[in-house]
Amino acid sequence: MNVLLELREVRAAYDGVTVLHGVDLSVAAGQVVALLGPNGAGKTTTLRVAAGVHPVQSGRLVLGGRDVTGIAPRDLARAGVCLIPEGRGVFPNLSVRDNLLMMTFTGRSREHIEELAFSRFPVLARYASRAAGTLSGGEQQMLALARGLATDPAVLLLDELSMGLAPLVVTRLYEQVAEIARQGVAVLIVEQFAAAVLGIADHAAVLVRGRVERQGRPDSALRAELSALYLGSST
């Protein structure tokens, strides 16, 4: 298994308050890993550490077998690590086409990026001239994904993809994510709402108060444990 992303005993803090207490996690090429857990568990911080945006107190960030702890996020992004943050990170005042145009910094032509985006998300072609801020949440998330794909990622980090979206839209988006992973991209998804993501995940980890409490295949035992975690009792 070609492991592309590894977090080894990662500890991270905000203003001296430790929020990750030795997180171990790995994602292989073509694999979808779901990082689940309640609010404040440290899921987003884990993603930020993986993208190099947040510094680690101790532990190692290993990409493609190489220790890259402390390397600038810009260099990790160039290598192929793509973080799609919570809230999508699109430019609301720019049109869909201009949002995609911004991604030509990757050295790819506008035509190529548009073809990539519009073939995967035809709805974006329909609204190409509309301001991104006027799109629905699902369409904005599609645009964010399309912008991410324009960077030709090897590791894709998704933060709360389902936030504020209708269940049907979430299911469609996750189908696209699964398709992206099938092309050999390592995908790490942070989610608070487990149901949809467990449908496509090959592996799931449950983060509680900065520690991975359990990880493994998303089987019924893990689902039961998640229910207990969220609802306070085993179902």
Added chain:
Amino acid sequence: MTSTETRADRFVRELAELKIADPAAGRPRLWLRLGATLMVLGPVLGVSAFLISHRTSSPLVQGDAITIGLGAVTVSVVGAALFLRYSLTGFLRFWMARQSYDLTHLADRVFEKEVSRDLTSRES
């Protein structure tokens, strides 16, 4: 790099060598550098042509110097055009991002003001 290399393989190889290719170092960066080089080369050729023509009284050599001089002007113009084209692209991209950010920020502030005014008028 072989043609059968997957994205994951390339990722591992680039990180192993820690030679991370700058995506912007593709064709646009090449054109930008070529433009800058031509802009420098133009004046150098022009001065050379001037010196050549002054060091001889042969009309044939002077004719050659005129040709070099005209070539120098062409090289400078083409170089400047290339340089402007590719440097402006980068500048305008960030300008557009900045504009977008400023507009969003302004809209948020206006919206917040409107909401607080609305709430105040309701309370009174």
